[in-house]
Amino acid sequence: MNAILRELLTVRDEIGLCWVGNAGWLVRGEGTLVAFDLDLERASRLRPSPVPAVDLAPVLDVAFVTHGHGDHFGEHSARILAEQSRCMFVVPANCVERAKGFGISDSRMVVARPGEPFEIAGLRVEPQRALHGHTNFAVYRGANLDDCGYVITLHGHKIFEPGDTVLLQDHMEDLTDVSVLFVSPTLHNMHIAGSKTLIEAIRPEFVIPQHFDTYHATEQNSYWTVGYPEELRAALSPEMQRRFHRLDQGEIFRIAARGDQ
Secondary structure (H helix, E strand, C coil), X not given: CCHHHHHHCCCCCEEEEEECCCCCEEEEECCEEEEECCCCCCCCECCCCCCCHHHHCCCCCEEECCCCCCCCCCHHHHHHHHHHCCCEEEEEHHHHHHHHHCCCCHHHEEEXXXXXXXXXXXXXXXEXXXXXXXXXXXXXXXCCCCCEEEEEEECCEEEEECCCCCCCHHHHHHCCCCCEEEECCECCCCHHHHHHHHHHHHCCCEEEECCCCCECCXXXXXXXXXXXXXXXXXXXXXXXXXXXXXXXXXXXXXXECCCCC
């Protein structure tokens, strides 16, 4: 078994987070292994994923997808998981046909809709609205109201994966109890100013940047391949700087369970 995955699976009475590039995460807690936005085999990656999909397939319980872009719903990874795993897939309504095209059956899909919470594998899931951005801080012309972010609760902590989205009023007013925030300081997401605004508004215990240093950047794709985690850190208040954790791909970050579950 992959050494990183073996260590992650030893996590018991705490949360284990492992960044696998871009907005891809493996999250272990309460005996369950879930993933967000896997794109593990793309040729344009700067380096191979620290956990390949073929190693992940036998042990993954749930794969969450925020939207249909290939760097978040990677075809190769999805096909491997469809063929070699028994995991469930949580997808927005606008990704159902794409998922079927990757070989994911209806029986293995849960359709997520913003504002409609549900439970899966014993976890509470609260889908959030996501509105995709583009260059120059504009909303993407193909932005779709079916896109989702997700709040999941593990060991008393609420973990928020926003997906690709600009800053929304909902984020600032409805998510003040989030303790773990993944944030994407790229031009087509909240960038530095929007990310700072969200962080300082909800003041999570842990702020973890994503969506950077994963793919070869070009002039055409830099608005989504290039992130600014250190610039974001520098813009934060001293207290939130102390809560900011930039992880390496494959690193396992452990968070103690809350005692008031």
